[in-house]
Amino acid sequence: MTMELNGKRIVVGVTGGIAAYKAAELVRLLIRQGADVQVAMTDGATHFVTSTTFQALSGKPVYVDQWDARMPNAMAHIDLSRRADLILIAPASADFLARIAHGMANDLLATMVLARNCPLLVAPAMNRQMWENPATQRNVACLQGDGVQILGPASGEQACGENGQGRMLEPEEILDRVQTFFVPKLLAGRKVLITAGPTFEAIDPVRGITNLSSGRMGYALARAAQQAGAEVTLVSGPVAFSAPQGVDRINVRSALDMHAAVMVRATDADIFIAVAAVADYRVANAAEHKLKKDHGGVPLIELIENPDILAEVAALKDGPFCVGFAAESHNLEAYAQAKRRKKNIPLIAGNLIQDGFGGDANRLILFDDTGTHPLAPASKEELSRQLIEHIAKLTGAH
Numbered sequence: 360m361t362m363e364l365n366g367k368r369i370v371v372g373v374t375g376g377i378a379a380y381k382a383a384e385l386v387r388l389l390i391r392q393g394a395d396v397q398v399a400m401t402d403g404a405t406h407f408v409t410s411t412t413f414q415a416l417s418g419k420p421v422y423v424d425q426w427d428a429r430m431p432n433a434m435a436h437i438d439l440s441r442r443a444d445l446i447l448i449a450p451a452s453a454d455f456l457a458r459i460a461h462g463m464a465n466d467l468l469a470t471m472v473l474a475r476n477c478p479l480l481v482a483p484a485m486n487r488q489m490w491e492n493p494a495t496q497r498n499v500a501c502l503q504g505d506g507v508q509i510l511g512p513a514s515g516e517q518a519c520g521e522n523g524q525g526r527m528l529e530p531e532e533i534l535d536r537v538q539t540f541f542v543p544k545l546l547a548g549r550k551v552l553i554t555a556g557p558t559f560e561a562i563d564p565v566r567g568i569t570n571l572s573s574g575r576m577g578y579a580l581a582r583a584a585q586q587a588g589a590e591v592t593l594v595s596g597p598v599a600f601s602a603p604q605g606v607d608r609i610n611v612r613s614a615l616d617m618h619a620a621v622m623v624r625a626t627d628a629d630i631f632i633a634v635a636a637v638a639d640y641r642v643a644n645a646a647e648h649k650l651k652k653d654h655g656g657v658p659l660i661e662l663i664e665n666p667d668i669l670a671e672v673a674a675l676k677d678g679p680f681c682v683g684f685a686a687e688s689h690n691l692e693a694y695a696q697a698k699r700r701k702k703n704i705p706l707i708a709g710n711l712i713q714d715g716f717g718g719d720a721n722r723l724i725l726f727d728d729t730g731t732h733p734l735a736p737a738s739k740e741e742l743s744r745q746l747i748e749h750i751a752k753l754t755g756a757h
């Protein structure tokens with residue numbers, strides 16, 4: 360769990376569509392992230408999923424009826440929207456989009472949307488023809504013009520059997536967008552280049568030398584930078600993750616590939632964060648064909664040094680603000696500081712290998728010109744958020 364949604368009051372508005380069943384999962388995910396969720400449904404939505412489902416998941420009575428007697432002042436539409444940090448409509452039907460685009464207030468949920476003083480996010484879900492209809496497109500453009508954020512829709516197979524655009528985003532994707540919405544945009548407009556994962560140096564077509572690195576820290580940083588409003592390019596060695604939402608990923612294998620991919624992009628970047636566990640050496644005499652055991656005894660592997668990508672970027676004239684990582688097994692402070700000086704970089708994040716390798720959590724100490732800043736042990740996601748904040752502060756963003 361990360362901190363973005365902790366204690367955030369979110370009204371989830373469910374409207375009539377088959378995707379309403381996915382809203383149940385969405386409510387569960389939001390609650391798991393610590394959000395305080397109040398569900399309101401249109402009458403149409405209750406034909407797809409009952410209010411009991413949402414009441415059980417959110418632990419709160421669900422509001423459907425504009426004339427609900429439970430609010431003593433009979434002003435549920437005002438009270439519920441005033442308490443909210445965000446209204447999220449998922450799924451948003453074509454009819455509901457049309458109504459709110461025109462400021463209609465003909466049921467409780469539409470009235471809440473009209474009466475709100477908080478941001479509004481909507482996740483449309485409908486048949487592709489309904490989505491493509493100029494009337495819907497007009498309504499969507501109109502809502503965007505009013506500052507409403509439209510999430511999706513995605514394309515793919517639809518409940519009606521057709522294929523096209525109009526599917527609601529999956530609950531996990533909506534959760535991701537909602538989290539991003541709450542992250543302060545400390546790096547808005549900045550271009551951030553990140554390396555992550557290990558490199559793989561071939562010995563022959565099926566064997567190689569590599570470093571142990573899951574890529575988790577680099578991917579978490581890419582996501583945190585993207586959520587903070589940066590335009591993120593992630594140059595990644597072979598890892599098991601998919602690219603975070605909105606991040607441009609360049610796949611590489613060897614240190615030389617990574618070096619080339621970084622150097623062509625480095626001068627365009629404002630910030631470079633080198634998280635990759637780059638192999639220090641590559642094989643000079645890599646074999647074109649698979650080495651065979653019975654061919655002249657033990658093969659000799661000759662190594663030559665790989666370029667130091669971070670040091671090279673740091674040496675660029677008008678290059679980006681450079682951040683390095685130092686994973687050490689002991690003497691962390693001395694080694695990290697020495698590395699910072701040798702590579703001539705303003706900021707290095709040090710961690711002890713035994714604290715973070717491969718796992719979800721880590722312990723980081725930041726070393727920069729102003730001193731030493733230990734961060735409390737936390738998940739790699741939370742540490743990434745704090746590191747991005749620190750970088751934003753040092754680079755004078757906002």
Ligand code: C5P
Pocket residue numbers: 554614633634635636637638639665666667668669670682683684685686698
């Ligand atoms: O020199 P060392 O590998 O200990 O330094 C670690 C830091 O330098 C990390 O930020 C790593 O991504 C970066 N690095 C690099 N190119 C290399 C070796 C390390 O960018 N060839």
